[in-house]
Amino acid sequence: DADVTQTPRNRITKTGKRIMLECSQTKGHDRMYWYRQDPGLGLRLIYYSFDVKDINKGEISDGYSVSRQAQAKFSLSLESAIPNQTALYFCATSGDRTSGSFNNEQFFGPGTRLTVL
């Protein structure tokens, strides 16, 4: 089984709809991240969390919200989807509970391809 899973893998929705993307991990990592990837723009950080209930804004948080209710789960919500939120969304994790280093590798989920019409 994959260590970092994302659901759904693909989603087509309409403008104004509320969408939730889920991320789960079995790596025991404390830190979790949500990115979006657009052609020509690379990966951009939306939100990140270093522990349960810890939430921090990334580079492009407007229009998004997140929830970290458990160590293994980090969900991303689009309260009212708009077409320019069409992108490939990746969840990532890093850092186990025994490591104090911030240099840890990030492990990515397989991505969710979201299309907003």
Place this chain on the structure above:
Amino acid sequence: RKEVEQDPGPFNVPEGATVAFNCTYSNSASQSFFWYRQDCRKEPKLLMSVYSSGNEDGRFTAQLNRASQYISLLIRDSKLSDSATYLCVVNMGGGSQGNLIFGKGTKLSVKP
């Protein structure tokens, strides 16, 4: 100046060629550096970390020049399976510990 800059390519090379990718970063306080590989429509995966003394992993060599804020990746004896996009990644450290800044990637296509 963008935080992490890479030549987007594409680099089209024959099998067996040696190819080098370069990357510059803007924050002199950056603390750690990586190369990630991303196959088409797949998630990024760590290829190698980049250390100040330079490091080698098989056909791959990474180097860091802190004075020039420059990172490089050299691939020797290219294989068809090396075709992918290579992402230069920098950890800015400080208050955003653990946060990585990704370059837009350099696309490599290795041809038979």
